Amino acid sequence: MNQKAVTFVMLLIASFAFVGIAAATPVSLLPGYGKIVLLLIGLALDFLAFTSRYYSYLLGPMIRQRSRPVVLSKENAYWLSPSSDSVMKKDGATFVSTVYVSIPVYSSATEMSDEQKLNFVNQVSRLVSTAKDPTRFTTQLYVMNKDAAIQTIRAAMNETETEEARLMQTNAKQSEVERAKGKSSMWRGMMDNISTVTSYELFSYACISATGVKEFEASSIAQQKAKELMASIGATFGVSPSIVTGTELLKLVEPEYLIPVSTMHEKINKDIQEEVI
């Protein structure tokens, strides 16, 4: 019997017991209000028993811990496989490996005729219907990571400001000072612009999972399934899909990669500055 059924049966037995005691005990031994309290407990347990059908994963920890927040798991949600090409998770005694495959389709509907649009929709339909095991197809819109660009602009800004200060201290020609000032203001303008506008990227991918009693077993089965999926994607759209790895993979599972921290910090700082002004 699985854990869910055990929880249900235990709660139901407890409910029967409380209701039974409340109903069977004579009033001389248990006054009316005592019976009502027992009945209330019995009915609450009955409600919890039914609730366990859907929420067995919450009820146990909720009753045991009686603290907030109720901890369902202290483990990390996942870890990356050593080869950084799949997301690993332990579920009870088994390992689950999930592989992500990119779908590099870049055609735009604005360039398509009606017939081509209909074909495209049918291609999507055909791709989805190739799934044998549960497969997730996703299109995600995410914030472009401007960290590298911000770092470059910040370094250039510091450099030009230092140059400007040096030129002013050494009584350099006015034209050179003006040029340094111009450069500095150009980088500042770029910095303002990059942190004001949020740019987005669109990425389509599919993912598939496999289980195994050993980590490598789950991983190799998932890789095999991913290869079959890649063949289906390639045959449907005529493109070359690839397995997503490393940082690119994190973009698909972690919210902080979906909306990069430093890019957002820069935007928040900019918004605060604007509000203050």
Place this chain on the structure above:
Amino acid sequence: MDRDGAIYLLFSLVVPIIVFAALSSFGGGVYTLIAVALNLITLLLIVGMNWADFIIFPFITSLLGVSFQPAANYKITKQQNAVVKEVNGLYYATGYLTANLYSYTFKAESAEEDDQYKMIAAPETWERIVSNIGFPMKFHVVAAGLDIQKVRDDLEGRRGYQEFQLARAMQGSNPEVAVTDIQRKINMVQAKIDRIAQGERPIAALMYIETSAVGISEKEALDGLGFQADQIKVTFSSMDLSINRIAGRELYYLFRYNFALPSHYGEMAQSFDTQG
């Protein structure tokens, strides 16, 4: 309702039935009235839980102020409609919405003119949505292949029933409208059978939208998420979809899907049977 659901409901309703049968044993007078009231409330809660657990259970956890930690660094809010993560002083709130796109992508029968128009317009509408939405989001389709023989048997059974209905309608007094309607239904079933015969696999699909908002406090992130969810409802209205914010256990399962998909269709169907 599936078989498991019926068993759970049946056994859970035994207790209130016993209480009704033994009402006189709870002290009599006002105590009996209290027992009736408590029993009725339990009955209502159990029946309500069966149809709308995603409203009742989040309401209870919200009332008790109980939030959950589904994994390290993540938190499910007490309303059970968002997953929050804190990274370097920023809060990321992620929410999920239902989005059933069947009429656009999965044509199981020959398209009616109206549907065909919708399908032609779909890619452009989608591009317009993506270029106007202005915040991060993901559109997910989780598909799982069904047992081909089982689906085929089911379809052939349905075709047989429709053919029987057709024969009866032909003998009726005013068969014109009824016959056309039944013939259309037979054609639809036949088209599905033909597609399976051509090698296409019947599938079950689950479609949903995921969006994340960021803020310097949890409240700001959650407010942002609420705004984005409303915005998604408005933006996707051009696709004529029913979009609802997902709460309760389904949110938890969708969160888990980010890291591991279910191993078979049955597991997927058990987890999602109400809000989709």
